[in-house]
Amino acid sequence: MSQTMPQHRPIYGLMAEFTSSHELLRAIRASRASGYTKMDAYTPYPIEEVWEELGHHRSKLPAIVLTGALIGIALGFGLQYWASVINYPLNIGGRPLNSWPAFIPITFEVTILVATLFAVAGMFVLNGLPMPFHPVFNVKRFALASRDRYFLCIEADDLNFDREATAQFLQNLNPTEVSEVAG
Amino acid sequence: MKGKKRRESVSTTILAKVPVVEPGHTPATVTDQISSVVLTRTPKWWYAAFGASFLLVLLLMQAVTKLLVEGTGIWGLNVPVGWGFAIINFVWWIGIGHAGTLISAILLLLRQPWRTSINRFAEAMTLFAVACAGLFPLIHVGRPWLAYWLLPIPNTMDMWPQFRSPLIWDVFAVSTYATASLLFWYVGLIPDLATLRDRSISRVRKVVYGFFAMGWRGSARHWHNYESAYLLLAGLATPLVVSVHTIVSFDFAIGQIPGWHATIFPPYFVAGAIFAGFAMVITLAVPLRVIFRLQDFITLRHIQSMAKVMLATGLIVAYGYLTEIFMAFYSGNQYEEFMLLNRIQGPYRYHWYALLLCNVLAPQLMWIKRARTSPLIVFVVAMFVNVGMWLERFVIVVTSLHRDFMPSSWGMYHGTYWDWATFIGTIGLFLSLLFLFIRFLPMISMFEMRTILPESEDSQA
Numbered sequence: 001m002s003q004t005m006p007q008h009r010p011i012y013g014l015m016a017e018f019t020s021s022h023e024l025l026r027a028i029r030a031s032r033a034s035g036y037t038k039m040d041a042y043t044p045y046p047i048e049e050v051w052e053e054l055g056h057h058r059s060k061l062p063a064i065v066l067t068g069a070l071i072g073i074a075l076g077f078g079l080q081y082w083a084s085v086i087n088y089p090l091n092i093g094g095r096p097l098n099s100w101p102a103f104i105p106i107t108f109e110v111t112i113l114v115a116t117l118f119a120v121a122g123m124f125v126l127n128g129l130p131m132p133f134h135p136v137f138n139v140k141r142f143a144l145a146s147r148d149r150y151f152l153c154i155e156a157d158d159l160n161f162d163r164e165a166t167a168q169f170l171q172n173l174n175p176t177e178v179s180e181v182a183g
Numbered sequence: 184m185k186g187k188k189r190r191e192s193v194s195t196t197i198l199a200k201v202p203v204v205e206p207g208h209t210p211a212t213v214t215d216q217i218s219s220v221v222l223t224r225t226p227k228w229w230y231a232a233f234g235a236s237f238l239l240v241l242l243l244m245q246a247v248t249k250l251l252v253e254g255t256g257i258w259g260l261n262v263p264v265g266w267g268f269a270i271i272n273f274v275w276w277i278g279i280g281h282a283g284t285l286i287s288a289i290l291l292l293l294r295q296p297w298r299t300s301i302n303r304f305a306e307a308m309t310l311f312a313v314a315c316a317g318l319f320p321l322i323h324v325g326r327p328w329l330a331y332w333l334l335p336i337p338n339t340m341d342m343w344p345q346f347r348s349p350l351i352w353d354v355f356a357v358s359t360y361a362t363a364s365l366l367f368w369y370v371g372l373i374p375d376l377a378t379l380r381d382r383s384i385s386r387v388r389k390v391v392y393g394f395f396a397m398g399w400r401g402s403a404r405h406w407h408n409y410e411s412a413y414l415l416l417a418g419l420a421t422p423l424v425v426s427v428h429t430i431v432s433f434d435f436a437i438g439q440i441p442g443w444h445a446t447i448f449p450p451y452f453v454a455g456a457i458f459a460g461f462a463m464v465i466t467l468a469v470p471l472r473v474i475f476r477l478q479d480f481i482t483l484r485h486i487q488s489m490a491k492v493m494l495a496t497g498l499i500v501a502y503g504y505l506t507e508i509f510m511a512f513y514s515g516n517q518y519e520e521f522m523l524l525n526r527i528q529g530p531y532r533y534h535w536y537a538l539l540l541c542n543v544l545a546p547q548l549m550w551i552k553r554a555r556t557s558p559l560i561v562f563v564v565a566m567f568v569n570v571g572m573w574l575e576r577f578v579i580v581v582t583s584l585h586r587d588f589m590p591s592s593w594g595m596y597h598g599t600y601w602d603w604a605t606f607i608g609t610i611g612l613f614l615s616l617l618f619l620f621i622r623f624l625p626m627i628s629m630f631e632m633r634t635i636l637p638e639s640e641d642s643q644a
Contacts, residue, residue, distance in 0.1 A: 123412035130397035148210035
């Protein structure tokens with residue numbers, strides 16, 4: 001172990017930079033065809049095709065938001081029912097304690113509120129945010145990923161990953177630059 | 184004559200095809216131009232403009248302090264008009280806010296690409312308008328330090344708020360609306376905050392923008408969940424915005440006062456809110472695009488589309504006025520009839536005439552293409568609507584209350600100096616927040632602009 005050369009420190013992966021989304025999509029297809037599975041693409045705006053080419057499909061978010069909405073309904077109606085019927089029943093001219101039509105607006109608002117909170121929190125959790133630091137930020141040119149460049153990173157824990165061979169493979173995809181992402 | 188006609192029809196076809204972004208832009212130019220507004224030195228006029236608005240904020244603080252010390256007696260409120268400027272301003276501000284949600288959520292679901300360059304500052308406008316709106320009921324309760332009584336918090340009195348009252352529905356609606364608008368706006372900002380983080384040179388800016396960007400990398404996974412979240416938020420915000428102004432209208436419609444007790448109120452109020460809000464978006468967009476040279480992104484197409492929405496919602500509002508007149512007579516109820524005649528002939532008749540001029544007549548100019556494509560004319564019409572919608576709420580609140588069932592209890596209502604100071608102060612608060620927003624955050628969504636560029640659309644095809 002002590003003989004490990006500095007340049008053989010473990011790396012996070014290899015990153016190739018492209019100037020257009022066409023090239024990025026072609027590179028993803030080629031990488032998938034060569035058996036790479038652990039990779040992620042970085043683009044300046046959402047491109048649904050990239051996600052599909054990477055072999056993914058559905059998002060769990062709609063189910064999370066539905067759960068939030070159902071919790072909101074229970075919470076909103078439950079609060080009013082509990083307060084008006086159980087905790088502080090107040091007989092006003094014999095009107096029903098559970099006057100549910102009057103409880104609908106607040107139930108609706110609480111439903112939207114909880115569903116919204118679940119949507120935002122769910123998006124953060126599924127994306128692993130907040131994450132103040134990530135190895136891809138070690139690549140200097142990665143700052144352009146939020147402007148006009150497209151990046152593909154094949155990660156080192158991919159079974160087919162080989163530092164030299166993968167670098168050579170990415171080089172052949174006609175990128176602007178291939179760089180090692182420090183771990 | 185014939186030649187002129189032909190020329191006009193040519194210009195019509197050209198305008199129909201006016202793109203939402205002027206040609207020649209790439210993701211890089213869009214990013215650079217929009218982020219440069221934030222990342223370059225503060226222009227001198229900004230200090231002057233912000234300073235002037237901040238003076239009005241000071242006026243607001245003085246007015247609110249005076250109110251806290253002396254109580255609501257400093258306002259023009261009295262029997263019979265117990266609801267005055269506070270409720271008028273509340274409804275006016277919250278209505279303005281609704282256009283932001285409409286642009287960002289409903290037009291997103293309807294796949295209108297022209298929403299992209301105006302949604303960000305329209306959403307900011309919503310937030311700031313809701314902040315101004317929320318202030319009024321809060322200070323109107325008389326003892327604002329007890330405003331938490333409105334919330335369902337277990338307390339030593341063992342009492343709950345009255346869940347069957349529209350005023351409590353309002354508390355839930357407005358606080359949900361404020362929270363959802365803030366989250367929607369913030370989620371929309373995250374990718375752009377990452378861009379600012381990556382493009383800032385100063386260390387402080389890098390850290391601050393980086394903190395709020397939360398480590399956004401723009402990875403395929405990020406975008407996938409992000410898009411899903413954004414669509415779901417839009418889907419949630421759409422019924423929310425309708426519910427908020429519906430509940431605001433219930434504040435009136437559930438009360439048994441002639442002029443308030445009408446089933447037309449919810450749709451009429453929602454249309455009025457969108458009408459007022461679009462007028463405010465135009466009021467902001469027309470100067471901003473000139474000052475920051477954003478004509479490439481906020482094109483005549485946008486001005487025209489907004490003018491059309493303003494015209495359409497204005498017609499719905501006019502229909503609401505007609506229905507009010509019709510129902511007053513059709514009801515056969517002498518108090519309803521009297522309320523209406525008093526509105527038209529009574530001491531507040533000039534408010535009513537001015538309201539018709541601003542809200543019904545002025546927007547009709549927008550039928551004319553030449554007027555609709557002139558930013559200046561659209562701006563002037565929008566100013567009329569801003570004033571008109573304030574007058575509408577004044578007429579609804581004051582003329583319905585000041586002469587009720589018994590002539591012995593009639594009275595007049597006028598805003599006092601402190602009423603006006605509070606109202607103008609909130610305009611200052613709104614403008615101050617807006618100037619801060621323009622200075623520190625991108626006022627146009629950069630990542631969405633990249634999406635609608637022709638080259639991005641090709642790449643997705």
